[in-house]
Every structure is written in structure tokens, then in C-alpha cells.
Amino acid sequence: MSAIDVTFRLGGEAGQGVESSGAGFTKALVRAGLEALAVADYMSRIRGGHNFFTIRASDRPVLATREHVHLLIALTGETVARHVEHLVPGGVILCDETLSFDETVLQGKPVQLLRAPLVAIAEGEGDRVMANTAALAIAAGLTGLELAPLLSVIADNFRKKGSAIVEQNTRVAQTAYTWAQERSGMCPWKLQARARSPRLTLSGSQAFAMGALAAGCKFVAGYPMTPATPVLEYMAQHAAAWGLVVKHAESEIAAINMCVGAAHAGARAMAPTSGGGFDLMTEGVSLAAMLEDPIVVYLAQRPGPATGLPTRTAQSDLFLALHASHGEYARIIMAPHTPEEAFCCAVRAFNLAEKYQCPVIVLSDEYLAASIRGAEPQDFDVQHTPIQRGKLLSQEELDALATYKRYALTEDGVSPRALPGMGPKALYFSTSDEHTEEGHITEDPQLATAMAQKRLRKLEYIAAEMRPPLLYGPQEAELTFIGWGSSYGAIREAVDLLNAQGRAANMVHFVDLWPFPAQGARQALAGAKRIVAVEGNATAQFAFLLQAHAGIVAQQKILKYDGRGFTPDYILARLEA
Amino acid sequence: MATVQDYTNEIRPTWCPGCGDYGIWNALKRALVQAGLEPHQVMLITGIGCGSKIPDYMRINGMATLHGRTLAVATGFKLANHGLKVVCVHGDGDGYGMGGNHLLHAARRNIGLVDVVQNNHVYGLTKGQYSPTSRAGWVTPTSPEGAIDRPMNPLALVLSQGATFVARSFSLDIPHLTNLIVQALGHRGYALIDVLQPCVSFNKPMSYEWYRERVYKLEDAGHDPTDRLTALERALEYPGSERIPIGLFYRSEEVPSYEEQVSTLRAGPLVAQPLRPRPSADYTQLWQELF
Numbered sequence: 001m002s003a004i005d006v007t008f009r010l011g012g013e014a015g016q017g018v019e020s021s022g023a024g025f026t027k028a029l030v031r032a033g034l035e036a037l038a039v040a041d042y043m044s045r046i047r048g049g050h051n052f053f054t055i056r057a058s059d060r061p062v063l064a065t066r067e068h069v070h071l072l073i074a075l076t077g078e079t080v081a082r083h084v085e086h087l088v089p090g091g092v093i094l095c096d097e098t099l100s101f102d103e104t105v106l107q108g109k110p111v112q113l114l115r116a117p118l119v120a121i122a123e124g125e126g127d128r129v130m131a132n133t134a135a136l137a138i139a140a141g142l143t144g145l146e147l148a149p150l151l152s153v154i155a156d157n158f159r160k161k162g163s164a165i166v167e168q169n170t171r172v173a174q175t176a177y178t179w180a181q182e183r184s185g186m187c188p189w190k191l192q193a194r195a196r197s198p199r200l201t202l203s204g205s206q207a208f209a210m211g212a213l214a215a216g217c218k219f220v221a222g223y224p225m226t227p228a229t230p231v232l233e234y235m236a237q238h239a240a241a242w243g244l245v246v247k248h249a250e251s252e253i254a255a256i257n258m259c260v261g262a263a264h265a266g267a268r269a270m271a272p273t274s275g276g277g278f279d280l281m282t283e284g285v286s287l288a289a290m291l292e293d294p295i296v297v298y299l300a301q302r303p304g305p306a307t308g309l310p311t312r313t314a315q316s317d318l319f320l321a322l323h324a325s326h327g328e329y330a331r332i333i334m335a336p337h338t339p340e341e342a343f344c345c346a347v348r349a350f351n352l353a354e355k356y357q358c359p360v361i362v363l364s365d366e367y368l369a370a371s372i373r374g375a376e377p378q379d380f381d382v383q384h385t386p387i388q389r390g391k392l393l394s395q396e397e398l399d400a401l402a403t404y405k406r407y408a409l410t411e412d413g414v415s416p417r418a419l420p421g422m423g424p425k426a427l428y429f430s431t432s433d434e435h436t437e438e439g440h441i442t443e444d445p446q447l448a449t450a451m452a453q454k455r456l457r458k459l460e461y462i463a464a465e466m467r468p469p470l471l472y473g474p475q476e477a478e479l480t481f482i483g484w485g486s487s488y489g490a491i492r493e494a495v496d497l498l499n500a501q502g503r504a505a506n507m508v509h510f511v512d513l514w515p516f517p518a519q520g521a522r523q524a525l526a527g528a529k530r531i532v533a534v535e536g537n538a539t540a541q542f543a544f545l546l547q548a549h550a551g552i553v554a555q556q557k558i559l560k561y562d563g564r565g566f567t568p569d570y571i572l573a574r575l576e577a
Numbered sequence: 578m579a580t581v582q583d584y585t586n587e588i589r590p591t592w593c594p595g596c597g598d599y600g601i602w603n604a605l606k607r608a609l610v611q612a613g614l615e616p617h618q619v620m621l622i623t624g625i626g627c628g629s630k631i632p633d634y635m636r637i638n639g640m641a642t643l644h645g646r647t648l649a650v651a652t653g654f655k656l657a658n659h660g661l662k663v664v665c666v667h668g669d670g671d672g673y674g675m676g677g678n679h680l681l682h683a684a685r686r687n688i689g690l691v692d693v694v695q696n697n698h699v700y701g702l703t704k705g706q707y708s709p710t711s712r713a714g715w716v717t718p719t720s721p722e723g724a725i726d727r728p729m730n731p732l733a734l735v736l737s738q739g740a741t742f743v744a745r746s747f748s749l750d751i752p753h754l755t756n757l758i759v760q761a762l763g764h765r766g767y768a769l770i771d772v773l774q775p776c777v778s779f780n781k782p783m784s785y786e787w788y789r790e791r792v793y794k795l796e797d798a799g800h801d802p803t804d805r806l807t808a809l810e811r812a813l814e815y816p817g818s819e820r821i822p823i824g825l826f827y828r829s830e831e832v833p834s835y836e837e838q839v840s841t842l843r844a845g846p847l848v849a850q851p852l853r854p855r856p857s858a859d860y861t862q863l864w865q866e867l868f
Binding site for chain 1 (some may be wrong): 585588615616618620622625630632633636637638639640641642643646649650651652654655656657660661678679682721727839840841842844847848850851852853856860861862863864867868
């Protein structure tokens with residue numbers, strides 16, 4: 001039996017419930033035991049326009065969405081016009097029987113139009129606002145998916161609105177499902193539910209935020225900015241139960257400086273933001289570096305400059321993260337490639353920030369942050385994840401010292417850290433001016449040199465902790481992709497497709513980006529015959545770093561900077577022979 | 578019981594002879610002693626500017642941050658450890674210019690900070706440019722044709738934003754300033770003390786004499802500091818007239834501080850709380866939300 005691999009797309013205007021319906025259907029697919037990955041494509045507006053939601057379901061791991069669509073649910077005529085090109089031969093367009101649109105767009109296209117009584121069923125069993133429920137149930141009916149998982153999601157999602165609403169939606173779904181079953185012969189793509197232990201349906205944002213909770217993050221300050229807002233909101237919603245303080249600040253400048261203050265007091269602190277907000281934060285990041293206070297910045301990228309494409313994705317802020325702030329100091333940058341890794345990166349970020357008393361930037365992007373997928377709960381162990389606080393002194397350790405210097409010059413550049421309030425011995429001054437080991441302002445040239453070296457020396461020790469890139473594919477290959485961050489899934493599926501076609505390809509993917517893992521890069525790419533860099537930016541920022549720090553040159557660059565995530569199809573279409 | 582000596586270290590200030598910062602330095606140490614605070618129970622947070630170097634010259638938990646960001650850093654610190662008294666000291670450029678946005682938000686939040694602003698009406702450390710409180714028309718290196726901006730009124734601003742402790746003092750009157758800082762240390766929310774001070778190097782027209790001729794004490798004028806509207810009227814006297822009221826304009830203990838209202842902080846200072854909830858907590862709740 002061939003593998004199940006079905007792509008659904010739901011399109012309509014903002015305000016028509018495209019995203020919530022799509023997310024609900026994705027959850028139903030995961031509850032049915034299938035692998036699923038869903039990507040929302042939405043505009044920066046609250047009403048109107050055109051939004052769509054693409055869901056790929058399979059019985060095998062799904063790492064990316066594809067360009068082709070099997071079943072298109074069109075809530076508007078524009079959806080048909082925009083997406084008909086992406087339908088596979090025999091692909092089904094499902095819409096309401098009363099939807100009027102220019103059907104000439106279908107001429108000559110080998111697609112099937114299925115007009116269904118979505119609104120009529122919704123009105124008959126409940127209310128016309130339940131038409132999306134009817135559409136999802138028909139999608140399930142056509143693909144042979146049992147209805148129970150969708151009904152369970154309906155029950156959960158509408159519980160707050162009362163049992164009457166749940167019952168009406170349930171009846172709408174059942175009637176629509178029966179209607180679809182009678183017509184299911186038109187749809188050759190079938191889904192088969194599988195019995196599995198319960199799995200999570202989550203976004204990269206939720207995964208990262210859960211990791212921050214697991215890591216003992218106690219303080220969050222931020223300012224809403226897509227696509228980082230979900231992390232700020234998640235932390236705020238869990239603050240009371242998990243014992244956090246979350247401050248929606250007056251600006252990103254305030255947010256990062258609040259984080260520095262909280263970190264200085266001893267709380268694990270994080271600022272979630274996107275590029276424009278991070279621009280405002282950069283001076284505050286330099287303050288954390290100078291005071292050697294550990295902070296974590298969650299930087300979810302979107303296209304710039306300025307406002308750019310607010311609701312879309314990019315990998316164009318690598319240089320921003322790397323070069324943020326004036327002056328020279330140690331920083332750590334990592335870019336998770338999956339929700340599981342986003343969770344791990346959150347934990348690592350807080351541990352490394354405190355171990356090296358420096359800023360850590362986790363580079364996410366809209367694609368990773370907003371796409372949702374099925375995952376195993378045990379990959380998100382919020383209870384047992386180790387918390388390491390580095391040279392943070394306990395009261396006993398401080399008491400045992402004869403004298404204490406906050407900025408003591410040490411071999412690894414990291415000084416033992418006492419917190420304000422620990423007692424008379426821990427009285428010290430911290431200043432953004434250059435300072436002595438005791439923290440007093442100094443302009444002494446030798447001391448200035450020693451302090452700059454102390455702060456930068458940390459990089460040597462951090463470098464030893466940077467993980468080498470991930471390898472995937474056969475050891476011997478005619479071409480090797482390099483990538484970083486969220487493009488992992490698309491590249492990996494491209495590798496699989498190439499190998500299936502008999503063209504040996506593999507990939508080297510970077511998660512830890514700074515200090516640059518040059519040795520790991522050289523080892524991983526030692527035998528590479530032809531290197532193809534894949535990046536979501538216009539200037540191949542990572543390839544530049546690879547060349548500068550490891551002396552390795554990519555022969556081809558496949559770049560994307562239209563605000564949309566990579567698909568394997570996009571990569572393969574641009575691959576030079 | 579701490580003494581002024583306990584707050585004194587071996588570092589000598591770099592301020593010009595006659596600088597108003599000396600008076601503020603003295604008053605602050607006296608006030609902390611009078612309030613019965615030990616140096617390790619206080620966090621002194623400043624910005625950047627001549628006066629912001631004050632923690633370098635004291636035996637205290639000190640932190641000099643970025644220009645203008647004093648209140649933001651202090652807000653984060655206070656929320657992370659409200660067990661310490663957090664005192665901010667910074668200049669008018671820092672507090673009212675670069676930090677103007679943080680000022681109004683600190684006031685409306687009623688975050689528990691004592692905010693002492695060294696208002697010398699000029700940028701001292703950058704050598705004599707006009708500040709947000711400088712008089713219009715003043716010729717300085719960045720206003721060669723005279724400043725067009727009119728001076729801001731920080732006291733009226735924070736009163737309009739719901740500030741619960743609003744005061745002004747004069748750096749030459751150390752007992753007066755000491756008394757106001759002591760009162761502010763006993764206040765439950767945000768307390769602004771605008772301190773008039775001369776800059777003997779870059780604002781010579783506004784000398785000790787100039788101030789002495791103009792200041793008058795609200796307590797001598799029968800002002801009622803529980804009356805917000807009268808406080809606003811008094812605040813509007815300067816800038817704008819030749820009489821400068823000093824003293825307590827307004828105080829209310831009716832409004833709880835921000836940190837009193839954060840549910841997490843009812844269990845004590847954040848830094849004293851466990852990083853993760855106790856093992857008995859239901860960790861699987863986070864999964865349940867996502868099944």
C-alpha cells in the first residue's frame with residue numbers, strides 16, 4: 001500500500017475563521033494518529049483580504065508542506081482563482097453551493113468542483129456560522145477519515161460556548177459527513193486513522209515557551225510584535241500557575257532593560273521580540289553584556305527592513321543578531337529547526353546565559369513559530385530538564401569567601417556571581433562604564449584591556465559547547481545542502497526526493513550558530529563535492545559566515561525572500577543540474 | 578543600626594567643587610540611615626550623567642545603567658526582588674529627556690521606586706547643552722539661536738498620570754531633601770522627588786543665589802498634600818513663574834503599588850521562589866492543553 005500523503009488547503013478572508021478551522025482540523029488529524037504539519041498564510045489585517053491555511057497529513061513524518069494541493073476548501077471565489085493552479089490532477093475544490101465566482105478559471109483544468117450545501121446544513125442543524133464545521137466534516141468524509149477525532153476537537157473548542165453550541169456543531173458535522181460519504185468515490189486520496197498514544201499539536205512558539213517554563217524562566221518583558229507575540233502571551237497565560245512575572249512593557253527598549261534589571265536581581269529573564277523590536281533592544285543587550293547579566297532574547301524573524309511583511313517569515317536577521325549593539329562582547333546564537341529543538345534551545349539558552357553570564361539569542365522565525373504539527377509529549381519534558389546556574393554563588397559559598405569581587409578576572413572570563421541583597425559581603429557596584437574587578441569606574445588602559453579580554457574570553461569556552469551541525473542523508477553524495485534554522489524540513493524532504501530519484505544528496509544543518517562551529521562545519525563538509533546553501537534571505541548570510549570562519553564556499557545559493565517558507569519543491573525547482 | 582559611615586566608601590567623587598550632587602549624596606545617605614536601612618537592603622540604580630555616578634561613591638548595592646533607562650531597569654529589578662528598597666537617582670536629561678516615556682509609565686504603574694531626579698536644567702557631563710527643563714531662549718552649544726523648546730513640567734506630568742508621591746526639593750537644603758527621601762522610602766508606590774540643583778560649570782545663571790531667591794516651601798504656604806488638584810496648581814507654578822514651590826506636593830497611600838498586585842509576588846520576592854513549581858505541581862497540565 002502506498003503511503004498516505006494528502007494536502008488540504010482552506011482559503012478565505014480574514015475573519016472567516018480560516019486559521020481556527022484549519023488548526024482544529026490539524027488537531028483532528030493528529031488525534032487520528034496521523035502525522036500533520038500546517039502552515040498559515042495570513043495578511044496583516046483583521047478583516048478581508050485573502051488568508052489560507054495548508055495542512056499536509058501523512059502516515060510518515062511530515063517535515064514541510066508541498067506546493068501541490070489535493071483538496072481545496074474555498075470560502076471565497078478568490079480562493080479558487082488563486083489556488084486552482086496548485087491542485088493536482090483530479091484535485092477537488094470544495095465550496096458552498098451558493099458561492100458565486102468566475103468558473104472560467106476552471107476551464108481546461110483537470111480538477112473537480114464539488115458544490116456542497118455547507119450553509120444549508122449549518123442553518124438546518126444549527127447556525128450559518130457553522131458552515132466551516134460542515135466543510136471540515138466533508139473534507140473528512142471525502143478522504144475516508146473517521147469523524148470521531150473531528151467531533152472531539154469540536155467538543156473541546158466550543159465547550160466554552162456551551163453544550164448547545166457543541167451539539168449543534170456536532171449535528172452539522174454528522175450531516176455533512178454523511179453527505180460527503182455518498183460522494184467519497186470522487187476523492188482517491190484516503191486517510192486511515194491509527195491508534196497511538198496521545199500526541200501534542202503545537203506550534204514552535206508553544207514549544208519554545210514551554211521550554212522557557214521548563215528552564216525556570218521567572219521574568220518576561222516584551223511588547224507585542226508578530227511573530228513573537230505568541231511566546232509573550234503563552235508566558236503571561238502561565239505566569240500565575242508557574243510563578244512568573246510577565247510584563248507587557250511600554251516599548252521594547254523598556255522590555256529589554258526590565259530584563260536586565262530582573263536578571264541583575266537574579267531572576268532568569270527573557271525578552272521575546274521580532275526584528276524591529278530587537279533593533280530597539282540592542283543597546284540594552286550591550287548593557288547585559290557589560291554588566292555580565294544573563295539574559296535570553298527570543299528573536300522571531302520576519303522580513304524587513306522597517307515594517308516589512310509583518311505576518312510572514314524570513315531568515316534575514318542572522319547578521320542583526322550577530323552584530324547587534326556597539327562594542328565587542330561574547331554572545332551565543334542558536335536557531336532551532338523543529339519544535340522539539342525549540343524546546344531544547346530554550347532550556348539551553350537559559351543555562352548557557354547563566355553559565356557564561358552573557359546574552360543568548362534564540363533565532364526563530366514566523367515559519368517555525370506559527371506552523372503547527374504533531375509531536376510526542378515526552379520530547380517536551382518540562383519537569384526533569386536540568387537547570388544549571390553556573391557560577392551563581394549560594395549564600396554558604398559567599399559566606400565562605402574572604403572577600404568578594406563581582407568582576408574578578410578569571411581564566412574562563414566568568415566571575416562568581418553574588419546577587420544584590422545577599423549581605424554586606426556582596427555589596428558591589430555594577431556599571432555600564434568600564435570597571436575594575438570590584439566594579440568601580442575606571443579608565444585605566446591596562447584594566448580596560450583586561451576587562452575586554454575577560455568578556456571576550458568566554459567565547460573560547462562557549463565554542464567548546466557549540467554542537468556540530470546535523471547530518472542527514474547518505475555519506476557519499478554528489479551534492480550537499482547547507483541550511484540553518486526552520487528550513488530544515490524542506491531541505492530534508494528535498495534530500496529524500498533527490499535520493500528517491502537516484503541522485504545522491506545529503507545535508508548539513510546548523511542549529512548552534514555562534515560562536516561559529518567552524519571545526520564542526522569543516523568536519524561535516526570535508527567530503528562535500530558540491531555545496532548548495534539554502535537560506536530565507538537575499539544575501540546568503542550564513543554562507544558568508546561559513547566562508548569567513550571555515551573557509552568553505554557554497555557553489556550554489558538557493559535564496560528565498562518573499563516572506564514565505566521553503567518547500568522541497570521550491571528547492572528542487574531551483575537546483576542547478 | 579547603620580550609620581552614614583556604613584554608606585561611605587573610599588572612592589572620592591569626580592564632581593566639580595560646589596556641584597549640587599554633593600548635597601544629594603549627603604541627603605541620600607542620611608535618609609537611608611534615618612529610614613533604618615542597611616546598605617545591603619537597598620538597591621541604588623542610576624543612569625548615565627554626572628550625578629548617576631553616585632553609587633560608585635557609596636557602600637551599597639549599586640547599578641549604573643544606560644542613559645535614560647534607569648526606571649526601566651529599576652522596574653525589572655523591583656519586580657524580581659521587591660524585598661529590597663529600590664532607589665533611582667539620575668539627571669534631568671536621563672529622567673525627563675531620554676527616559677520621559679519610562680517616567681510617565683512608572684507613575685501610572687505606581688511601581689515601588691524612589692525616583693530622585695537631579696534637575697540642574699542642563700547637560701553637564703556632555704558639557705553644557707540645553708536639557709528638557711531648560712528655559713526657552715537659552716543659548717547653548719546645541720541651541721546657538723536660543724532654545725525653541727519650552728521647558729517640560731515633570732511634576733504636573735506625573736500628577737496627571739496618577740503619581741501617588743510627588744515632591745520637589747533643593748540640593749542646598751539637605752535637611753529638607755533628607756526628610757522628603759525618608760518619606761518617599763516609606764511610600765508604597767512610585768515616588769518622584771525633583772531636586773533643583775545648580776550646575777556650577779555649565780548653568781551659571783541658575784546659581785545657588787538664583788534658586789534661593791525663588792524657592793518657597795509648600796509646608797509654609799499651608800499646602801494640603803492630600804489634595805491632588807491643588808497639587809497640580811502648585812506644580813504648574815514652575816516653570817512659568819518666578820516662584821518655585823518645594824516640598825511635598827501630593828501623597829496618597831490609597832493606591833496599591835504595582836508589585837503588590839502581581840499575584841506571583843504574594844509568595845515573596847521572585848528571586849526567592851523556586852525556578853520551577855514544586856514537584857507536586859501538575860506538570861502534565863502543559864501537555865493537556867495541547868492534546
